Amino acid sequence: MLGLNLRQEFKGRRLRGTAIELSNEANTGATQVSAQDFLEITYPTHDLLKGIEAVGPNQGRPVVVIGERGLGKSHLMATLFHAVHDPASTGAWLKNWSSTLGDPAIGGIQLRSGMLVIGESLHRQRYKFLWDLLFEQHPHGTYIKGKWEGMGAAKTDIPSDQLVLELLRHTPTMLLLDEFQTWYDGLTNTKQYPWKNWAFNFIQILSEIAKEHPDLLVLVVSVRNGDTDAYQQIHRVNPVQIDFKAGGSPERIQNDRRRMLLHRLFENRLQIASSSVDSVVAQHVSEYFRLVGTPAAEQDRKRREFTEAWPFAPHLLQLLEDQVLIATDAQETRDLIRILANLFKSRGENACILTSADFRLNDDASGIGALLDSVANQQHRTLREKALRNVTSVVEAVPDHVTKVPHLQEIMGALWLRSIAVGNLAGAEPAVLQVDVTQGKVVDDNAFQVELATIIENSFNIHQDGARLVFREEENPQAKVMASARNDKLFTDGSDLAQLAKEVRYVIGGSEEVAKTFRVIALPRSWMSEPWAGLDESEQLERWDERLPILVLPEEPDRLNEQLGRWLKDHLQKRRNTVRFLLPRAGTSNAFYDRDLLILARAEMKAQEWGAQSAEYRKLQTKYQNELRDLLKKRFDRFAVLHRWNFSEPSKCEFHVEALKEQGAKIPEAIEQALINDLFVPEDFQDLVLEAAAENASVGKLLRELQEPRPSGQDCIPWLGEPAMKERIVRLCARGKVAINLRGLEYLQAQAGEDEETAWKRLRPKLAFTGRQLDEVFLLPPSAVPSTGGAAPPVPTPGPPGTGGLFGGGVSPTPPVPGTGGESPANPTAPAAQPGGGIFGGGTGSGPRTTLSNPATSPLNLIGKLEGWGIGPATPVKEVTLKVSAATGAQLRELLKKLPDGMTFELSLDKEDS
Structure with a gap:
């Protein structure tokens, strides 16, 4: 799409939150990163420029930022922080935007410098009193605090204005108090603890100092509304109010907001020429004018709107801003950014312009449905369920639906989105739906009418409301399942972890053929300290049989040799050479802390739990199960087996790490093939068998030795399982390297003059003993047993x-x-x-x-x-x-x-x- 690039923070599978924190423990808060990095994602809206001017030199009024959650108060306050803390970078940013927007006034804004800047998000409740914040973060704070507390009987409940002025004269300060109302409304106000009264008085002192001594204090406060006592004291000194109304005409407000949205979402939106955009959207705009009936006098203005809003259609943005989000508890700009980012990731590469029709109800991979579920009310959940059922109904009822209703998904998505609008605006006329599905190719009017009629006839909840079509009523099972899956309180018993482990076992070792040969165990999240905790009884060490154990690690060990060596010493007392460690891809987190995997596992559980109520839940169980298994299949790409063992210093153990190309249930066999073809050294195995034969050792003893690491730092011989190891012993016997005493009943060895393959076919079925029987089967040098065949002896x-x-x-x-x-x-x-x-x-x-x-x-x-004896059917x-x-x-x-x-x-x- 003309090389448009989404910002890196929105490219992940699950979007990180767009909420701005002034500071956090990870030092990634908005005031803790460089001014250049933060201003890179900041667009100079009218409100933001107004704020920068209000904290500039020669300004003498406190600043109050007013707005509900999600409008961008914290982002604005962080910008003001950088404007004073790093005026050089901020000035360069203003000049750059002045050139970009062709507005010299932006580059001429004066910036204040030389002030200490203190910013705090008060809702984090790290300070009981405002003066504690000043005393802790101001360089002269400790002195003033000691002076105040040392006043004895003359000590006041709150620091006096003289003390605050003395503090500020030492170092002039800009104080930013984000979420002031949230903090203030939570204060206790009793006769014993009149903390709210004290805060009320102290904010009055600060606001008056900010007005009378602007050279000493710049005060910036954010509140949700102007009706609270938290704001009244500041209001008395006539502060500069920033209320996100942007000023000017509604068109200017709208353009300002949309440019901010696009700059926040994309790295290079402003670098794409308007002429290029016009050519891409020309077909859609032309059809929009024709179908909606736009007057010729309005077409130029509307065309500019399409250019400004691209890659999103302006009618989509208006729908989301004025109708959909207003009907939810969404956090305005914040949630709108997340919705649009998801939409672009899902459909941006395939569409010349994004409309309501791009909200595909069946496109769960993009996360759009899950995101809308998270901000939707009951009506949204009901309508989405109905829309999904309608799609299924049409597909089942219309043979060759791909040809007869080619725009089924687009129409259903657009109608669903438009049906969650408020009041009389819910739903859409057929012409509007046709506009939504029109991209770079014109949709024939007659064909569209036939297609729409087919959909209406085979759907059970599309109603005609005047000229509009609208979805109505009922619960959405998917929203219910996902809401439960996100509720951590429902899974405190660890059932979701057990479900995830169960799916891991199934994906790797669930097939019947694999289960015969391999024992797949998904180690828990605390695998290093408590590997057997919470595992099924059948997976405990004492229940292991002769199957080859594959231990699936939930995370990649950061020091693989050291950690796996220590693990083998501490948690596996025997058969240490038999285990294979299946490793996740590099860079993945612990599977049991992976939110994506856990939510899918929980969703599968809940859908299964409610499956008896409705077939919809059973479908959802299959859907989430398939999604989870698809992720797990791709998660593991390597395995490790022991190479050299060091019991006294496990950190010096060495492991072979081999890549895997296969996925899912093909992994166990791929591991064995890699061991046989790449790691198993036949010469080493032969030497060990010959050594055992020289000592007349039993086969049972040899096999037990092979299941343990070789001592003295020798290379371990990969354990391939008892049947494979016995076959290789018999193969050596067929080559004449050893002989085998079968419990005194029979002696096996190659006959004189007998080729290897003939001997192999003759001897292979002989060593059928297992378990303790093998302790009575002995290896011998071939010279210790006379030949039983070969050349004929002298005539008797x-x-x-x-x-x-x-x-x-x-x-x-x-x-x-x-x-x-x-x-x-x-x-x-x-x-x-x-x-x-x-x-x-x-x-x-x-x-x-x-x-x-x-x-x-x-x-x-x-x-x-x-x-x-070689006696066949024709032998006399x-x-x-x-x-x-x-x-x-x-x-x-x-x-x-x-x-x-x-x-x-x-x-x-x-x-x-x-």
Whole structure:
């Protein structure tokens, strides 16, 4: 929009207040910043120039600034402060505006100098008596205070005019008393404590000194109105009154005020040429004249109004100033500035001129709706609810509504805003609504009439009031929810913090797939001192299982290595190497102190609480929930894991901090991929496993060691979870690096001549043990276990048929080692099977053979053993013997039924006599 720049203070997601404080604890008050910085946002209105002249040299009257809240009293008083405190900067500012506005009189205003300036906002109640302010801040105050208090019996209730004059003769002073009426009306006035009477008398002394000795005292006081006793004593000395009427004609008042508004909002509004503005708004102005019927004689004046008010339409400003804000408890200029700033942020880039139609009811991201809710009365809330429901009603009732009612949002927004005006001015004629929706492109009259008629027909609360259309009545659920969300007293139990933590957990780890592998814990706002306070029982340390813990920090640690190291030492006594810390973006505040996040969490809670009453509240719950989750998804962009541990000096711990590109529920998997691809060093892991194998350590012991930081400042090996770590151990076994003793039942190792992938597929399902079972699974060097496969051994010497254990037909060339694939029969001393192969038997064949056997086990394990021996469907086998130690007749019958057809079998057994 012609390069128009909003001031930086209005660019944030949530606007800071525009209220002016003379001073504050943060030293950012209007009198605590430099004159150049403050005057940069100040426009020389008629009232302000009048005030500067009134406190100039050769002036002898006190100054009273009169006006209700929000008109700019404090801003004016701060300007007067700088005018006397820094006349050089103020003079340069006046000369600059004199040139800009083409008014030499502005640059010729005389400024007072050489005075001490004391400014105080009395509503802060930091002083019980006015003389305390003087005594504390005046360089001669301590002396005069001591002199007054040392008068003994002659001491008066208030300091005398002589004492005050002595004080001022030492150092002439300008005294600014902001919010004097608020302070004065709050004073006690009893026989025992007649403080209001004393203040009444003392302000009389000050006002008379200011009139009679203007070289010693300049007195400036602000009050809300002239009807209070706080003002009467000053009124007696005929003060200069500044009442924000600006003087002159109504047109001059209006122009003065609007220029002030635009200068306060924008950095460069006055630098944009009028000719450029005229060309941008020409289409809108032309349609305005045609539709409203502006007489030709008035068109030049109206065109100048459009140019002066741009980027806002003058009819919008008039609506807000004269009708909308007058119907609310809004603080005049202050709230108008906030509304216009929000409007420009939301729509300024897309519109050539801003009108009532730019108040989009569905544009909550800009905050306009929330801001208007904050200043609205019951009528506003009712009408906004009706407008929102009407939009929904039209959308649901009109197929292809995007084509048939393209200006639905603009018309509803404009009609809603115009319906909250006061009295008979509420609502708008169709021609006015057409003007509002007209931007850089003309809207066809007939098409607009059809569109408007469609909207009216499908809405349930638009009424015809003469020639006007107007919204009427009913409560606004959104306003109710947001008003409750902003009320801190409703959430003293911390339920809003719990709700926010719940949403954090859901956003990061809410999906079922994530929850199977990861345990996501949102640490509370006091995470450094009480990390487990307030967490669900399932999230407490003693309830942790084998899932990978992701600890979500509410804020970015300012000294990450030191704070996380200290945290691990103090709050996690075991498995310190397993946690991942999820970090918020740099520069973000603690999530549990973030007003935006808390209000959304509260709004979601309240909408859910009232959801049984109305579907509107359930929609609002979804709306606020989605907004909150969208913010939380974008909040986290890094994670940290332990790199080096130092128990004795946790501040010397080191952490890996890695960036994340994924958001929301994709974060846990992204963390694991980053650990595997970027931080996990396979060589370090292999060295540790080989070391464990050399010591014949158990797999359980190795895994427990991996879950703890490595000592002596060694680099930690990232913990990837028990399944992943066991897979990597088996992978090393498949490479022939180690062997594994499976609880004495079986030994795993790569066979001679077997490639890694084949061995991996064979060995991978073997290490299925978990928990304490792994303490009985031992790692061994590969040389400690004989090979169970590979090249065929020498041809065995034929032996008696039936030997060879479960499956056998010959004698092994060497005695097999127990536990290997070449084990001897489970009972080597038992009688040999009968010739012919026992229950499964056949004749002996010719050619080289390898005798294989396995001790008694389940059928499923025997099928797996066949795969391990390399016996496939087409592999011929001879002398097959299946030994069954004991069976019932039923079991034997069932076994015989399942024998394959086309084969013969010999059966022998020992029957037990009854």
